[in-house]
Amino acid sequence: VAYQEFYGGNVALGYPGLLNAEIINYDCRYEWFFNGNELLSLGYFYKDFLNPIEAALISTPDLVYKTFQNAKSAISEGIEVEFRKLIPIIPISKGVINFSMNGTYSKSEVAERDSIILYNGTTYPNSSFSSNDDKRGLVGHSEILLNTTLDAQLSNGYTASLSYNYFSERLNSFSVGALGNEYEFPFNSLNFTASKKINNMKLSFKMKNILKSKIQYGHIDDEGNRLYTSSYDPGYSISFSLSYALK
Numbered sequence: 001v002a003y004q005e006f007y008g009g010n011v012a013l014g015y016p017g018l019l020n021a022e023i024i025n026y027d028c029r030y031e032w033f034f035n036g037n038e039l040l041s042l043g044y045f046y047k048d049f050l051n052p053i054e055a056a057l058i059s060t061p062d063l064v065y066k067t068f069q070n071a072k073s074a075i076s077e078g079i080e081v082e083f084r085k086l087i088p089i090i091p092i093s094k095g096v097i098n099f100s101m102n103g104t105y106s107k108s109e110v111a112e113r114d115s116i117i118l119y120n121g122t123t124y125p126n127s128s129f130s131s132n133d134d135k136r137g138l139v140g141h142s143e144i145l146l147n148t149t150l151d152a153q154l155s156n157g158y159t160a161s162l163s164y165n166y167f168s169e170r171l172n173s174f175s176v177g178a179l180g181n182e183y184e185f186p187f188n189s190l191n192f193t194a195s196k197k198i199n200n201m202k203l204s205f206k207m208k209n210i211l212k213s214k215i216q217y218g219h220i221d222d223e224g225n226r227l228y229t230s231s232y233d234p235g236y237s238i239s240f241s242l243s244y245a246l247k
Contacts, residue, residue: 002065009230010057010066015119019070022050037098041082045106049074054139055173056116057182058124066173067118071110074138078106087150095154104145109135116176124176136181137171144168157197165189172217180219182229188213202243209236 002011029043051070058065080103087097112135116124137143146166153159165188172184190211195204212235218228 005066010064013065013067013119015067015069015117017117018053018068019051021052021070024048035086037084038086039082039084041080043080043082045076045078045080047076049076049138052110052138054110056176057173057179058116058118058176059179060124064179065118067116069113069116071112074108074110076106076108076138076141078104080104093155095152095156095158097150097152099148099150101148102146106141106143108138108141110138111135112174126176136174139171139173142167142170158194159196160194161192163189163191165191182217183220185216185218185226187215200245200247202245204241204243206239206241207236209234212236 002013004010005012024047026046026048027043028045029041031039031041033039049071050073052074053068054071056067056069058067082100082102084098084100087099089097112126114126116126118124144167147163148165149161149163151159151161166186168186170184172182175181188211189209192207192210193205195202212233214231214233216226216228216231218226218230220226
């Protein structure tokens with residue numbers, strides 16, 4: 001069934017010939033719990049993919065189709081750092097404030113197939129394929145991921161949390177034809193939550209996307225300039241909730 005994901009978007013098509021992806025994962029990690037729940041962790045990982053599933057854009061004389069295909073194989077490797085630390089700015093009798101961070105830097109490479117097949121058997125040469133073994137990164141893979149949280153839990157029932165999340169530019173779908181690969185550009189997310197317990201009741205407040213970051217997709221030309229295909233502003237959201245727990 002062909003369908004349009006949103007007005008003005010590409011026509012999406014499934015592909016019944018997909019194979020299950022197989023992944024072998026190797027992981028090496030050093031963890032140091034230097035004080036109670038405080039942690040410093042350093043890790044290295046290596047992932048070996050067979051038949052990874054990726055989104056592809058196929059340009060035909062009438063429409064641009066978005067479908068899914070198996071690449072031959074892929075690898076991904078990188079380092080990961082995790083850190084948790086108590087911030088001693090208030091007495092422990094009043095509560096605790098913790099800072100946590102998780103960051104990853106990784107690379108990926110894909111060995112592609114030389115052609116792409118639509119659901120009806122029509123075959124298109126894969127313009128992203130290179131006979132000189134040049135390899136692109138995996139669809140959906142960001143080289144840099146960062147998550148940080150400042151969390152406070154007070155003895156009087158109040159809690160608060162401020163979190164920041166970031167991912168670097170990543171391939172959203174590879175292109176077959178003259179379109180060029182489509183990327184999802186970096187997104188910065190800052191969120192705040194707070195709550196207060198009163199007996200069996202809990203009052204909560206949330207504010208999301210405080211920075212009002214935009215979600216943006218597009219192409220990159222030979223000079224490194226961004227050519228946007230779609231962009232929308234999700235805005236920020238504020239919500240309140242009241243819950244009651246039965247005992």
